[in-house]
Amino acid sequence: MNEDRSEVARRVAAMERLRPSRRGFMKVAAAGGAVAAFGGPDIKRALAAGENLPPNVPEWMKTLGPGVTASPYGAPSKYEKEVVRRNVGWLTASEESSINFTPIHMLEGIITPSGLCFERHHGGVPEIDPAQHRLVIHGMVARPLIFTMDDIVRFPSVSRIMFLECPANGGMEWRGAQMAGCQFTHGMVHCCEWTGVKLSTLLAEAGVAKGAKWLLAEGADAAAMTRSIPLDKALDDVIVAYAQNGERIRPEQGYPLRLMVPGWEGNVNVKWVRRIKLGDKPWHHREETSKYTDLMPDGTARQFTFVQEANSVVTFPCPERPLDGKGTYEIRGIAWSGRGKIKRVDVSLDGGDNWRSAQLQEPVLSKALVRFRLPWKWEGGPALVQSRALDETGYVQPTIEQLRKVRGVNSIYHKNAIHTWRVNPNGKIDNVQIA
Amino acid sequence: MNEDRSEVARRVAAMERLRPSRRGFMKVAAAGGAVAAFGGPDIKRALAAGENLPPNVPEWMKTLGPGVTASPYGAPSKYEKEVVRRNVGWLTASEESSINFTPIHMLEGIITPSGLCFERHHGGVPEIDPAQHRLVIHGMVARPLIFTMDDIVRFPSVSRIMFLECPANGGMEWRGAQMAGCQFTHGMVHCCEWTGVKLSTLLAEAGVAKGAKWLLAEGADAAAMTRSIPLDKALDDVIVAYAQNGERIRPEQGYPLRLMVPGWEGNVNVKWVRRIKLGDKPWHHREETSKYTDLMPDGTARQFTFVQEANSVVTFPCPERPLDGKGTYEIRGIAWSGRGKIKRVDVSLDGGDNWRSAQLQEPVLSKALVRFRLPWKWEGGPALVQSRALDETGYVQPTIEQLRKVRGVNSIYHKNAIHTWRVNPNGKIDNVQIA
Numbered sequence: 001m002n003e004d005r006s007e008v009a010r011r012v013a014a015m016e017r018l019r020p021s022r023r024g025f026m027k028v029a030a031a032g033g034a035v036a037a038f039g040g041p042d043i044k045r046a047l048a049a050g051e052n053l054p055p056n057v058p059e060w061m062k063t064l065g066p067g068v069t070a071s072p073y074g075a076p077s078k079y080e081k082e083v084v085r086r087n088v089g090w091l092t093a094s095e096e097s098s099i100n101f102t103p104i105h106m107l108e109g110i111i112t113p114s115g116l117c118f119e120r121h122h123g124g125v126p127e128i129d130p131a132q133h134r135l136v137i138h139g140m141v142a143r144p145l146i147f148t149m150d151d152i153v154r155f156p157s158v159s160r161i162m163f164l165e166c167p168a169n170g171g172m173e174w175r176g177a178q179m180a181g182c183q184f185t186h187g188m189v190h191c192c193e194w195t196g197v198k199l200s201t202l203l204a205e206a207g208v209a210k211g212a213k214w215l216l217a218e219g220a221d222a223a224a225m226t227r228s229i230p231l232d233k234a235l236d237d238v239i240v241a242y243a244q245n246g247e248r249i250r251p252e253q254g255y256p257l258r259l260m261v262p263g264w265e266g267n268v269n270v271k272w273v274r275r276i277k278l279g280d281k282p283w284h285h286r287e288e289t290s291k292y293t294d295l296m297p298d299g300t301a302r303q304f305t306f307v308q309e310a311n312s313v314v315t316f317p318c319p320e321r322p323l324d325g326k327g328t329y330e331i332r333g334i335a336w337s338g339r340g341k342i343k344r345v346d347v348s349l350d351g352g353d354n355w356r357s358a359q360l361q362e363p364v365l366s367k368a369l370v371r372f373r374l375p376w377k378w379e380g381g382p383a384l385v386q387s388r389a390l391d392e393t394g395y396v397q398p399t400i401e402q403l404r405k406v407r408g409v410n411s412i413y414h415k416n417a418i419h420t421w422r423v424n425p426n427g428k429i430d431n432v433q434i435a
Numbered sequence: 436m437n438e439d440r441s442e443v444a445r446r447v448a449a450m451e452r453l454r455p456s457r458r459g460f461m462k463v464a465a466a467g468g469a470v471a472a473f474g475g476p477d478i479k480r481a482l483a484a485g486e487n488l489p490p491n492v493p494e495w496m497k498t499l500g501p502g503v504t505a506s507p508y509g510a511p512s513k514y515e516k517e518v519v520r521r522n523v524g525w526l527t528a529s530e531e532s533s534i535n536f537t538p539i540h541m542l543e544g545i546i547t548p549s550g551l552c553f554e555r556h557h558g559g560v561p562e563i564d565p566a567q568h569r570l571v572i573h574g575m576v577a578r579p580l581i582f583t584m585d586d587i588v589r590f591p592s593v594s595r596i597m598f599l600e601c602p603a604n605g606g607m608e609w610r611g612a613q614m615a616g617c618q619f620t621h622g623m624v625h626c627c628e629w630t631g632v633k634l635s636t637l638l639a640e641a642g643v644a645k646g647a648k649w650l651l652a653e654g655a656d657a658a659a660m661t662r663s664i665p666l667d668k669a670l671d672d673v674i675v676a677y678a679q680n681g682e683r684i685r686p687e688q689g690y691p692l693r694l695m696v697p698g699w700e701g702n703v704n705v706k707w708v709r710r711i712k713l714g715d716k717p718w719h720h721r722e723e724t725s726k727y728t729d730l731m732p733d734g735t736a737r738q739f740t741f742v743q744e745a746n747s748v749v750t751f752p753c754p755e756r757p758l759d760g761k762g763t764y765e766i767r768g769i770a771w772s773g774r775g776k777i778k779r780v781d782v783s784l785d786g787g788d789n790w791r792s793a794q795l796q797e798p799v800l801s802k803a804l805v806r807f808r809l810p811w812k813w814e815g816g817p818a819l820v821q822s823r824a825l826d827e828t829g830y831v832q833p834t835i836e837q838l839r840k841v842r843g844v845n846s847i848y849h850k851n852a853i854h855t856w857r858v859n860p861n862g863k864i865d866n867v868q869i870a
Contacts, residue, residue, distance in 0.1 A: 043579035053569040054709045064657050065559030067530030072519035074550035077690045079565055080683050084507035095502030108630035108678035109594035115509035124500030130514055134488035144478035156765045159544035159796050195543035222499050243543035248515050255512045275489045330591045361594050363798050
């Protein structure tokens with residue numbers, strides 16, 4: 001975080017005004033029977049009310065639970081069964097070429113569990129035998145090479161925590177579809193720790209020919225998903241990844257090998273990658289002409305709009321997680337930028353008239369999700385909750401009006417506008433668009 | 436990383452000598468039919484050999500795979516079914532009071548997937564209904580309080596990536612058991628991103644009484660697992676955690692609530708925590724007297740040895756992952772310290788006579804796993820591979836002889852000695868102890 005001292009001082013002062021002080025908490029608690037601002041009830045009152053609580057002994061303390069052979073590979077509690085990826089049936093013609101969404105409204109921190117990372121497929125999930133999988137590097141290279149998985153894993157490797165976002169994230173909101181929840185407005189994003197070999201390392205093996213400027217990456221799925229990527233980016237920070245959150249990549253995320261292109265739209269992060277061809281110009285394949293271009297108001301299309309610009313969303317409160325009466329809460333959300341580090345996230349409670357800077361959870365990593373938090377005392381009135389991300393390049397997340405003015409309403413992709421949740425006096429939250 | 440420039444320069448130079456240069460790779464590749472140092476075979480040769488490889492079309496590209504409703508909560512590929520937690524049958528009398536081990540030899544980076552985090556139970560895994568779970572804070576406090584899960588989650592929260600290690604990690608090696616693999620010698624460790632409320636925040640609500648110096652934390656399992664913790668630590672960085680790697684904590688890791696005590700031995704990170712009592716001295720409960728004390732040569736026992744000192748292990752090569760013929764490899768491993776950041780990891784290939792500093796993967800976080808890497812050209816001879824971690828306090832991981840000299844061989848706990856893998860000319864790796 002590079003900021004001048006006065007800005008830090010201003011922000012700390014603003015936080016102090018908002019944050020319930022220790023003394024404040026004590027005063028509330030000392031007031032007697034009333035529930036503390038954040039805290040639970042006094043224990044004597046709870047016991048008098050007959051609650052089954054410690055120091056009483058719950059049923060599950062009276063019998064031995066399962067031991068260490070019960071689940072060689074663990075799973076969430078049965079009480080968390082609603083925390084899953086969800087899709088929208090009407091969105092595409094078939095579910096093999098569709099999307100489901102990360103339940104970001106139920107997640108904390110910055111790591112997305114691999115089992116909950118959103119999926120976007122173009123021909124379903126291939127079941128690949130890693131012993132048979134090969135990666136070919138060919139085209140404008142000195143020596144076309146072919147690698148087994150064992151070859152790849154043996155190379156010097158790197159790990160990086162980074163977000164991955166589908167450019168269609170929020171796309172249903174362009175014209176005001178107003179999906180009913182945070183999972184659907186912003187859930188085409190996840191953030192994992194990826195490990196693999198820098199593509200520059202493999203290209204050094206093959207020897208890049210003079211004049212090569214682009215590469216084609218092809219996946220081993222039924223769609224042979226294919227994208228053109230500038231060689232500059234490939235030599236900068238692209239990773240041929242074999243692991244995700246410590247273990248080998250999940251099938252639906254590209255097992256056994258995925259091209260990870262930090263900060264760039266999800267579909268260029270080609271899953272199940274089996275072929276990289278070098279050339280002197282882009283290939284203009286299906287998924288970079290008929291799809292993944294941005295249709296402008298004048299009928300032309302922006303092509304190769306790779307970078308996912310700064311974006312953010314408040315994940316609590318949100319339509320799926322209403323407020324439970326007046327009192328003090330912590331507003332929480334995630335922010336990210338495909339251009340580098342998030343520098344600041346501002347939060348508004350009045351639809352953008354006033355802004356306060358949120359606290360960013362360290363470590364703030366480049367091209368990764370950042371968790372932001374801001375304490376808020378809700379007095380029970382209506383509110384319009386927004387977040388606005390700023391990144392280290394100086395880019396500021398735009399309003400939907402600013403975005404429409406430049407891009408019109410034809411596009412599906414790259415909607416990163418400031419989003420608004422309306423808090424109703426009953427605590428329920430609506431997804432709204434305000435001018 | 437705080438280091439002076441000359442140290443950095445020295446280390447960079449050392450790395451350069453070892454690292455296969457780009458030119459080096461090309462020379463090998465250009466030599467013709469030979470397999471490159473790291474790389475795969477020339478594509479023409481592979482095709483001539485009849486390999487089923489790109490640009491051929493594998494079977495899984497010819498049919499649509501499952502779509503986006505197939506797995507609302509994902510799972511690893513069936514080809515990874517050997518990457519699981521494993522236990523050792525003879526270790527304890529019952530599997531409800533036993534341990535299984537993280538497959539660290541198959542993991543990359545620093546994040547451990549929640550499903551693979553080692554387990555240590557004292558009465559099995561309770562199946563807790565979060566709606567019925569309560570946390571009580573009582574004893575030497577101004578106001579005993581009781582919290583529901585909703586109360587806890589509503590508090591200002593923090594996230595932290597940190598390791599957790601059982602003090603018995605490596606314990607079977609004290610007297611030279613020489614377990615057959617890295618999973619069993621060092622697999623009682625994991626590293627996740629945990630989210631929760633600082634315990635200091637909850638204690639401020641309850642109001643710490645004058646004279647309080649310790650707390651007792653009790654779990655809601657059939658063992659009512661209970662430990663005493665100094666209040667200073669509780670007010671420093673202890674977290675009452677409700678989330679692990681983004682989602683709610685897994686049942687076997689403490690669902691729905693776990694005390695996370697950064698850098699301290701695993702058992703004080705009380706799972707299923709339901710009660711925190713403040714007092715002026717420790718309680719001397721079962722698990723801090725008959726267990727979790729270190730029996731010294733003179734028959735006395737060290738008690739309350741909380742901190743997990745700096746430790747490290749090479750996870751590749753290791754007994755489960757032998758070398759596949761002469762050539763260039765990347766030695767990989769993990770290091771950690773309960774006292775703060777890892778400053779440096781040295782690797783020896785000759786049993787400790789000579790050391791080279793490994794590359795540390797950024798970000799290097801305090802009290803978290805750190806991934807280290809070092810390129811190595813194996814000429815096919817015998818080698819004794821070791822790693823040695825140094826932390827920011829100046830602590831250096833000891834040899835087994837140094838440790839035995841001070842602590843004898845009676846103890847099960849806190850073995851953090853430098854570990855040795857012997858590389859045999861056939862590439863197989865043995866677990867050995869050398870003087």
